[in-house]
Amino acid sequence: MKASTLRADIARTLFQVLEQGHSLRELMPALQAKHKEQDRAWLQEMLYGVLRQLPILQYWLRQLLNKPLKSNQKVIEHLILLGFYQLAFSRVSQHAAVAETVGACQELKCPGLKGLVNACLRNFIRQEMQDKQPDDAQIRSGLPKWLFKKLQQAYPDKLDDLSQAMNSKAPIWLRVNQARVNPSEFCQALDEQGIQYRVPDDKQPALILSKGYDLTQLPGYQQGWFAAQDGAAQQAATLLAPQSKDRVLDACAAPGGKTCHLLELQADIECLALDSDATRLQRVEENLQRLGHHAQVICGDAADPSSWWDGKPFDRILLDAPCSATGVIRRHPDIKWLRKGTDIPPLVELQRRILAAVWPMLKPGGTLLYATCSILPDENREQVKQFLANHPDAVLSPLHAQDSTDNPGWQILPGEGQMDGFYYARLIKS
Numbered sequence: 001m002k003a004s005t006l007r008a009d010i011a012r013t014l015f016q017v018l019e020q021g022h023s024l025r026e027l028m029p030a031l032q033a034k035h036k037e038q039d040r041a042w043l044q045e046m047l048y049g050v051l052r053q054l055p056i057l058q059y060w061l062r063q064l065l066n067k068p069l070k071s072n073q074k075v076i077e078h079l080i081l082l083g084f085y086q087l088a089f090s091r092v093s094q095h096a097a098v099a100e101t102v103g104a105c106q107e108l109k110c111p112g113l114k115g116l117v118n119a120c121l122r123n124f125i126r127q128e129m130q131d132k133q134p135d136d137a138q139i140r141s142g143l144p145k146w147l148f149k150k151l152q153q154a155y156p157d158k159l160d161d162l163s164q165a166m167n168s169k170a171p172i173w174l175r176v177n178q179a180r181v182n183p184s185e186f187c188q189a190l191d192e193q194g195i196q197y198r199v200p201d202d203k204q205p206a207l208i209l210s211k212g213y214d215l216t217q218l219p220g221y222q223q224g225w226f227a228a229q230d231g232a233a234q235q236a237a238t239l240l241a242p243q244s245k246d247r248v249l250d251a252c253a254a255p256g257g258k259t260c261h262l263l264e265l266q267a268d269i270e271c272l273a274l275d276s277d278a279t280r281l282q283r284v285e286e287n288l289q290r291l292g293h294h295a296q297v298i299c300g301d302a303a304d305p306s307s308w309w310d311g312k313p314f315d316r317i318l319l320d321a322p323c324s325a326t327g328v329i330r331r332h333p334d335i336k337w338l339r340k341g342t343d344i345p346p347l348v349e350l351q352r353r354i355l356a357a358v359w360p361m362l363k364p365g366g367t368l369l370y371a372t373c374s375i376l377p378d379e380n381r382e383q384v385k386q387f388l389a390n391h392p393d394a395v396l397s398p399l400h401a402q403d404s405t406d407n408p409g410w411q412i413l414p415g416e417g418q419m420d421g422f423y424y425a426r427l428i429k430s
């Protein structure tokens, strides 16, 4: 594939995300399929890189482009941002970055803008723009304004480290399926194929791959020896700790990462995997099948149990609630630009409704684990605080020394222990 075609495709994809609100989850499969194996990693790195560094790239663009381009030429602005990204953050030679970015104008059906793109990139080099940093801390943070403000309020002392972690590349974690393979046997199989990995120093059956591999080509993929799952998400099953014969509800289960882990920890539970999204539930079925587990899979609204619950109470409930996903931005940088500050109050309300609806299904003495991949206190600590205040039969079961009713739960921030941002609070019904 020509280098300019790759760049044109990246510019089009940026346009679809940033101007049309499509997610990379929707767009990436077709984009990857169009390009050869050897180009895919580069393509992803450039695309994710621009989304990570967008505010500073736009800041430079504002200095070098006199006025914004017309809407039918907007894709060329995204092409220029890609050119800036290559010049400032990648190892692509300056000559290739300029020539091939300019070349992409033809493919984007804007040959008349070649001169403008060329001038912007050459001025970028001449004026050493990459050394020009704005005074505005929000632009330097790489975060959108609304999120910067919220994080500034929530984590004033940690904001620099936090934004840096949110803009860095996430490692690929694997969870070894101990129901299928012994972790040391799996490691041996990886060693034999020269796959590089490290084992984080704690008790989970987890590995971190040292670079990007095609997971379907790793040993034991078809046999269900492992699943990709971040270290923070791997805490859920252990914290809920299902016991033999327990009836367990995974209330927001798709795509089933935590459902499978629960079954790996304790095979003889009666597990009900619920989700309101029928398409995503197919992934639960596929994951259960590949990893060799069994659960009852139901499509239903967790906030409305009357439509699917048989009335039998649960010993344990996992509520991995729909959330802002602000904890996994390093993995999905498009979230920064697709989410808006106005999305947060309705999400908090949905979480509140689901929590209140699943609580009556828990047996007295039973355990509920509330989880989100968010780092916003409204969805986490404040949500649980309110729940505790409104439910006198709910008792906090602390996950660490600072976990108290005033400051409930365990907030993991992105990058801590190489994990994604995640939140857990464990509640017992008295």
Ligand SMILES: C[S@@+](CC[C@H](N)C(=O)[O-])C[C@H]1O[C@@H](n2cnc3c(N)ncnc32)[C@H](O)[C@@H]1O
Residues within 6 Å of the ligand: 233, 251, 252, 253, 254, 255, 256, 257, 258, 259, 274, 275, 276, 277, 280, 300, 301, 302, 303, 320, 321, 322, 323, 354, 373
């Ligand atoms: C964070 S994801 C769950 C991830 C999953 N637990 C795992 O580990 O693979 C949240 C899920 O909640 C589901 N969801 C959203 N609203 C729901 C509702 N009212 N009832 C049930 N599921 C819902 C979404 O479809 C989504 O699959």
